[in-house]
Amino acid sequence: MRIGELAAATSLSPDTIRYYEKAGLLPDPARTPAGYRAYGPEAVDRLHFIQGAQRLGLRLEDIRNLLAIRDTGTCPCEPAADLLTRRLAELDEKIRHLEVLRAEMAAMLDALPAEDCPQPTPGTWLTPERRC
Amino acid sequence: MRIGELAAATSLSPDTIRYYEKAGLLPDPARTPAGYRAYGPEAVDRLHFIQGAQRLGLRLEDIRNLLAIRDTGTCPCEPAADLLTRRLAELDEKIRHLEVLRAEMAAMLDALPAEDCPQPTPGTWLTPERRC
DNA sequence: CTTGACCTTGGAGTGGACTCCAAGGTTTAT
DNA sequence: ATAAACCTTGGAGTCCACTCCAAGGTCAAG
Known part of the structure; x- marks a missing residue:
């Protein structure tokens, strides 16, 4: 899906998603031949994770660290x-x-x-x- | 008293006091012939008021409005x-x-x-x- | 007198999480 | 084909309450 679809699926703005990517919370996504970002359904999950953690009052930096650990395959x-x-x-x-x-x-x-x-x-x- | 003394009396920094003045929370003070700010004891009271209101979670904008009302002589x-x-x-x-x-x-x-x-x-x- | 602390001003920077802008390319529906 | 929605990038702006910087004048104690 494209960034607008991901944004709609998570009630975030495309700009926020791009911000998260720049902040290291999201990996660089695949691209269409036109250069558009192409996301899979796992991106929805990841953003839900981020949003859940934010609800708990965690800062993006903390969330990024947690995600980094999770991404290594070790138990977070x-x-x-x-x-x-x-x-x-x-x-x-x-x-x-x-x-x-x-x-x-x-x-x-x-x-x-x-x-x-x-x-x-x-x-x-x-x-x-x-x-x- | 001078701004440093006022800062010490209120546990604020001179910069913060200058910031409050610019934000409209403090009236322009008298000046020494050298251009230094000269405060009376009422400035300590005013800053204590501000600090108390901040403790209650009021933003500076809200405090400024309250002070403006108070300054007109009407009941706040x-x-x-x-x-x-x-x-x-x-x-x-x-x-x-x-x-x-x-x-x-x-x-x-x-x-x-x-x-x-x-x-x-x-x-x-x-x-x-x-x-x- | 000398030196260091204190003061002035205007303006920029900080933190954290976004949000907006400009310029231009791509996609989709009519 | 056309127009509007969507997308890209780099970078600046917003919010709020401070804090820092640069350049230069003033004051007080030794």
């Missing part, structure tokens, strides 16, 4: 486990941080309808001498 | 409430998404030491025909 489970473990720890940290922030902001929002502007809880959020 | 509580409400909704969404992701990744990690590579749960994460 250990590197995948390493990446997943790292990502899990990052996610836990991120969730914790967001929950703290959420609590702070909810508290600020609760305090807003008060006669005075709220105390600057997370820093000088709103200047205390300002009266609402 | 309603715009702040709007921003906070919006940010709360965004945070809730983000937390939910991260928690779903976390669960998926934990499940994938649990499945990894199995004899076969796990089924591609979030998409073709790992090609099923690959055996570990």
Whole structure:
């Protein structure tokens, strides 16, 4: 299939696919006599893999490394486990941080309808001498 | 005080402060006869405000708008409430998404030491025909 | 006085993941 | 045949929040 078809099959743009190829995520594809890229169905799979990994928050660099290991025919489970473990720890940290922030902001929002502007809880959020 | 002193007082770099001024977050400061920027203590407060709002995930553009309202002498509580409400909704969404992701990744990690590579749960994460 | 730290300006660079542009060739449907 | 959609390449632009560079002036301590 051609790049437009691959793009449609994966909800990506042709430019993005060309970008991925340049970034080393996709191998150089076969070409038509006119120089057009010619992809097989395995390219759809590969892009789905990339998209799945992106959903998990992996950067393209990480995904490229995983793909490189996979392409050698060796088992990518250990590197995948390493990446997943790292990502899990990052996610836990991120969730914790967001929950703290959420609590702070909810508290600020609760305090807003008060006669005075709220105390600057997370820093000088709103200047205390300002009266609402 | 001079820009270096203001930077030290706020843990920002002089370049960042100059950047904020250019981005409209800080008013043009007074100058020394040599052309150096001269700040009063209110600049520290203003930068603390900015830093606090950034911690909440607000972009500089949003903070600039809030500051502009504040600078007119009107009460910024309603715009702040709007921003906070919006940010709360965004945070809730983000937390939910991260928690779903976390669960998926934990499940994938649990499945990894199995004899076969796990089924591609979030998409073709790992090609099923690959055996570990 | 000397030297090093500090300051100025305009503008370019960084990171990461795309997206757009220009110029021109190819394919497909009417 | 024609026109529009599709494709190619190299390279620049976008987003956002900084950070760095170059060239030169100013300040403060020794």
